[in-house]
Amino acid sequence: REQEYAATRSLPSVTRDGVPISIQLNCGLLIDLPHLAASGAEGIGLYRTEIPFMVRHTHPDVQQQTELYARVLDEAGDKPVLFRTLDVGGDKMLSYISAGAQENPALGWRAIRIGLDHPSLLRQQLRALLRAAAGRPLSVMFPMIAEVAEFDAARAILDLELRWLERRGAEPPSRVRVGTMIEVPSLLWQLPALLQRVDFLSVGSNDLMQYVFASDRGNPRTANRYDPLSPPMLTLLRRLVEASRDAGKPIGVCGEMAGRPLDAMTLIGLGFRSLSMAPQSVGPVKTMLRSLDVAALRKYLVQLTQGGDHSLRPKLRAFALDHGI
Numbered sequence: 495r496e497q498e499y500a501a502t503r504s505l506p507s508v509t510r511d512g513v514p515i516s517i518q519l520n521c522g523l524l525i526d527l528p529h530l531a532a533s534g535a536e537g538i539g540l541y542r543t544e545i546p547f548m549v550r551h552t553h554p555d556v557q558q559q560t561e562l563y564a565r566v567l568d569e570a571g572d573k574p575v576l577f578r579t580l581d582v583g584g585d586k587m588l589s590y591i592s593a594g595a596q597e598n599p600a601l602g603w604r605a606i607r608i609g610l611d612h613p614s615l616l617r618q619q620l621r622a623l624l625r626a627a628a629g630r631p632l633s634v635m636f637p638m639i640a641e642v643a644e645f646d647a648a649r650a651i652l653d654l655e656l657r658w659l660e661r662r663g664a665e666p667p668s669r670v671r672v673g674t675m676i677e678v679p680s681l682l683w684q685l686p687a688l689l690q691r692v693d694f695l696s697v698g699s700n701d702l703m704q705y706v707f708a709s710d711r712g713n714p715r716t717a718n719r720y721d722p723l724s725p726p727m728l729t730l731l732r733r734l735v736e737a738s739r740d741a742g743k744p745i746g747v748c749g750e751m752a753g754r755p756l757d758a759m760t761l762i763g764l765g766f767r768s769l770s771m772a773p774q775s776v777g778p779v780k781t782m783l784r785s786l787d788v789a790a791l792r793k794y795l796v797q798l799t800q801g802g803d804h805s806l807r808p809k810l811r812a813f814a815l816d817h818g819i
């Protein structure tokens with residue numbers, strides 16, 4: 495199978511009925527970057543900036559961060575990189591920032607909440623990203639945004655940094671695209687306002703599952719209790735992809751489900767055209783999608799999501815087998 499997957503590297507990422515699918519990588523360390531060429535992925539759809547912070551004992555300054563992000567962009571070359579700002583807290587605390595004792599860390603002080611409460615942290619990171627991307631395109635997204643006002647506040651900090659850079663005569667990025675992760679369900683009820691503001695959306699299905707089902711992703715008793723391939727989650731995802739398409743804003747999925755072939759198949763059937771995954775998932779997902787007839791699956795999914803099943807996985811697996819996927 496390894497050889498079979500290696501052989502898919504240079505094959506087009508297009509379904510059997512001709513729908514192009516963008517396959518991107520999830521990365522967080524410089525050592526992940528060689529996978530970009532090796533896997534044939536189109537770009538980095540999620541660069542988790544917290545990973546290098548987690549292994550340090552002191553906070554990297556703007557200069558150190560700038561060098562790091564510039565290296566990521568250098569190594570990615572012509573391929574786009576989507577940086578996510580610091581997503582710490584919950585299960586990913588830094589040794590030098592204390593959140594204090596939190597009874598519900600996943601619902602606690604984490605991600606953009608820390609960034610907005612300590613704007614200097616976010617400002618420094620955004621300044622470093624803007625500097626690193628001088629003269630080239632920059633894409634940034636924020637984690638755990640729960641309401642449009644939080645997106646506006648984070649974006650205002652980015653704009654402030656951009657103006658500061660320009661006042662100092664530094665070269666800005668050639669283009670700045672700003673988006674948000676969809677991880678907190680409250681955002682789903684503000685989609686029209688959100689879609690007016692963002693350049694793109696990215697679904698963090700790991701956290702979205704956790705919050706939609708009120709089911710801790712880190713607890714073995716609850717982590718796999720509910721299935722993303724279930725009527726509630728698929729109905730929600732379909733609504734998201736349709737609203738984004740109507741607004742003309744790109745949307746992708748960067749949670750783990752995008753890297754599991756059956757789940758990825760389902761996401762494509764719902765209308766997603768951009769999936770970001772761990773490097774080892776690229777081969778299996780590409781092999782799956784090259785044998786997929788999207789039109790047939792789309793029709794089947796409409797019927798499936800109206801039922802009361804706990805999980806649609808058995809039926810979707812049967813569909814895949816029946817269709818030679």
Ligand code: PEP
Nearest residue numbers: 698699700701748749750
């Ligand atoms: C997610 O929540 O799906 C996601 C991609 O972010 P992380 O796994 O880093 O929380």
Ligand code: MG
Nearest residue numbers: 677698700701
């Ligand atoms: Mg997340």
